[in-house]
Amino acid sequence: MPRWFIPLLILSVLFFVLEIYAFQAIKTLTKNKLIRYGWLLFSVVAYGYFLYTMFTYDRGNGQTREFQWAVGILLIALIPKIFMIIALLSEDVFRILQKGVSLFSSETKPLAGRRKFMSQIALGLAAIPFASLLYGIFKGKYNYKVLKYQLTFKDLPEAFDGFTISHITDIHSGSFDNKEKIEYAVDLINQQKSDILFFTGDIVNNFASEMDEWIPSFSKLEAPMGKYSILGNHDYGDYSDWKTPEAKAKNFEAVKEIHPKIGFDLLLNENRYIEKDGQKIALIGVENWGKGFNQAGDLQKASEGVNKEDFKILLSHDPSHWENKVKQNDFNYHLTLSGHTHGLQFGIEIPGFIKWSPAKYVYKQWAGLYEEFGRYVNVNRGFGYHAFPGRVGIWPEITVIELKKG
Structure with missing residues (x-):
């Protein structure tokens, strides 16, 4: 049986x-x-x-x-x-x-x-x-919302006072069925005119080929100081049965190749410095790290060459990484950008009154901005959708964060 x-x-x-x-x-x-x-x-x-x-x-x-x-x-x-x-x-x-x-x-x-x-x-x-x-x-799965936050840090380099970030995550291109709506969302991201754009993983559901028809659309994304990305749990091909290990490895390489095709610098447990007026901040990107499954993310390796006193932005797909490894880390990761949860694509949100989803019983940080120990994590509700072909109450999100010198 x-x-x-x-x-x-x-x-x-x-x-x-x-x-x-x-x-x-x-x-x-x-x-x-x-x-x-x-x-x-x-x-x-x-x-x-x-x-x-x-x-x-x-x-x-x-x-x-x-x-x-x-x-x-x-x-x-x-x-x-x-x-x-x-x-x-x-x-x-x-x-x-x-x-x-x-x-x-x-x-x-x-x-x-x-x-x-x-x-x-x-x-x-x-x-x-x-x-x-x-x-x-x-309708709801394409009901894009722009959520804006302003965060103040006393150790932010002065050159980055007023620096703006657009954050998207969980594209899940294999689920899309409306090119007009996707084009609208891409235009909406560009309308924010942020200095930099971050994507925090899950570009496909399973296969690199899912993104083929959407590459022209996402290639239109613009950010004057660069576009950076990381991998999510779905990008590894772990949710499909593969005929051979070689086929899975080939697909994984093809998924990674998507990012430069749409103009993103894919960070695989590595970092970059962003410079402005002679000052700089560190951008650190880890591979997927999830509590209880795929833990390819290596925070120590990704941070090699970064100084402890540097202002740091961490890209990490799964917010359980922030909860378990990042928020109390002595290296002081000022701002972490995550996704993964989708807010389960179902819930009730009335700003100032109620914010609820079954996702809260799975993830301590499941949607929006959280702060502990003077460090922040933004859990974006996701750009696309997965499993359930819609969204109820938890709408697809484009986050815009402005950094201020405290």
């Missing part, structure tokens, strides 16, 4: 119970057979398409758009029903308590119409994630 069989069986039983429970609300609200059977048919198609895709797609092809759509349709069918169950469970808990009270009191009577009312509430709650997921798939 395959090791995945038992987990799949448990999930199947849970989903079946979920569907039966949610269907009770539809039965309560309408006797129209077309609506009832249509509801069931959509669920059957969503689960069937997902299972068919899971069992038939070739892992050697990596994560295809067909796989992403199967995930998207499954979430559209599943997540709204979870919201429904929250309302229906509260109703059932109330009924159980009411039944218990009725055993000791002859005056307690069931509330007429309560089940129908709660079914209406449940359906109304379900409509929110349903509409949000649809928007996220068709």
Whole structure:
């Protein structure tokens, strides 16, 4: 018996119970057979398409758009029903308590119409994630936002007072399906007119060839003091089945060759100095370092030749690197730029009120700017998307950071 069989069986039983429970609300609200059977048919198609895709797609092809759509349709069918169950469970808990009270009191009577009312509430709650997921798939994944920060450092060289940085990450070119939107995003980056541009990894999902049709678009990116990049976990080809180790190595070399083709200086555990008016800051780029997986990043090697007193900007794809290796490092990396999390492409953000995503239960630093020990990390929410073919509440991001002398 395959090791995945038992987990799949448990999930199947849970989903079946979920569907039966949610269907009770539809039965309560309408006797129209077309609506009832249509509801069931959509669920059957969503689960069937997902299972068919899971069992038939070739892992050697990596994560295809067909796989992403199967995930998207499954979430559209599943997540709204979870919201429904929250309302229906509260109703059932109330009924159980009411039944218990009725055993000791002859005056307690069931509330007429309560089940129908709660079914209406449940359906109304379900409509929110349903509409949000649809928007996220068709519009949200290209709803680019420019987020601006100003950071002050007392040891910033005076020549760099007012120096501006544009930061993008996680392009995931294999997921794109709209050239017009990508061209718009490239223009939006250029409109920021930052001094320098950084890209912090995951240029593809799996294969270097995914970027072929997008090279002309990303070649238009401009920055007067240079464009610099690093690798992310997806750039190593670890999420595909390769026929030979040589094929994987060849793809990895091709991925690295993409960067100069679009005008980026790829830093592979190495550093550069950026000079302005006779003063300089150090730019350090590490390969991917993630807690619990791919740890090709070598901070010590990347920092060779850099002085401790230099002002330093570190490019590191995974924010768990900052949390575990960088933030308390005596070498003092002033500003780290990361990505990787995507904010899970799902959450709620209302500036000044709420910032939530399931990503917060996986990563301590999952989206935005964080500061500890006088050092900063910016976790960009990502330029592209992956797995789920959309974004809900966590929009694609272009970060602009202005450095100020304190």
